[in-house]
Amino acid sequence: MKRPRSTRVRGWRWRRNPLRRRSDVVDAWLLLAAWTVALVSGLVVGLLTADAVGHMTPRPAPSRPAATALVDPESAQSPSPRGAGDAPQPRHPATGQSPGGRAVAALMAAAATGGLVWAGTRAVRSRIDERRMEQWAAAWERFDAHRGPRTG
Template sequence: MVWSRRGRVRMWRLRRNPLRRRSDVVDAWILLAAWLIALAGSLITGLAAGSAVDHRLERQRAERRIVPAVLTVNAPGRTSASAVDDSHVWATVRWTAPDGSARTGRTTVHPGARAGTPVTVWTDRQGRLTSEPLAPGDAAFQAVWTGTLVALAAAGAVLGGAHLVRVRLERRRLERWDEEWARVDSPRGWRTG
């Protein structure tokens, strides 16, 4: 018994072949172009998105500052409806904005704190209450993950679009095949004349 080794023929759509159709070549080029665009495009968009997030978070760290504030009313206890978690509740505080005006707003404080208790709050350049900016390590982590997700989404969009184009080409190829078989086929199985 003679054994033969059978393997895949790589790049068969681009080689000269009597069975190769023009649609096979177009399909191969679409696939190659989609992979190249997906790789390059996802790298570029991922780096751009990560850089944009990093710059935005860096700007937040530069613009936000800690401001001393005073609790205007007694803070509720842990079991109240305004409890954020076991160690913080919402309460009203007063602070001085950069323009010298007195401002009030709600922020998280320790439960049961008395009116007049000093607390610290984070404000933006206009003196509005804001959240604490992310630490540099957390900001870098968020920038990297955002860039990664955007890169994956971009690659998925390109490869998904290429898949849709290839499906459409395959449908068209099958329609042409059906048309050719309809021309050749007769009730007896083949055309004789």
């Protein structure tokens, strides 16, 4: 036996429909606003992160004429006070922060913004759903009252 194919109607919340309620329209606008805020804030944070990392990465030095270096045999024998892995991190001249710190802060801001948008949208949608269920219960009560008393 073949299953009936379900038809999905896109944009039903925006069309005129006798079954559409005000809560459906509010829900649709809320979702549109949440997606817009999420996309725009993601774009802004991404651009800020790219700009911060771009300012922090070391720039190649301008071309200089070749120089000759001589090694002093006595200084080559003495141990270096700093190991090869102890190279200093490049710092931004104005802020003194390393490039990773500015990028991590921007990513954390993006996560916080996304979390706030999600939590706010979820809270408002749950209240809309509660209101919708109250409206359905009231509609069923009116329908039952119109039909008459129940039997058994």
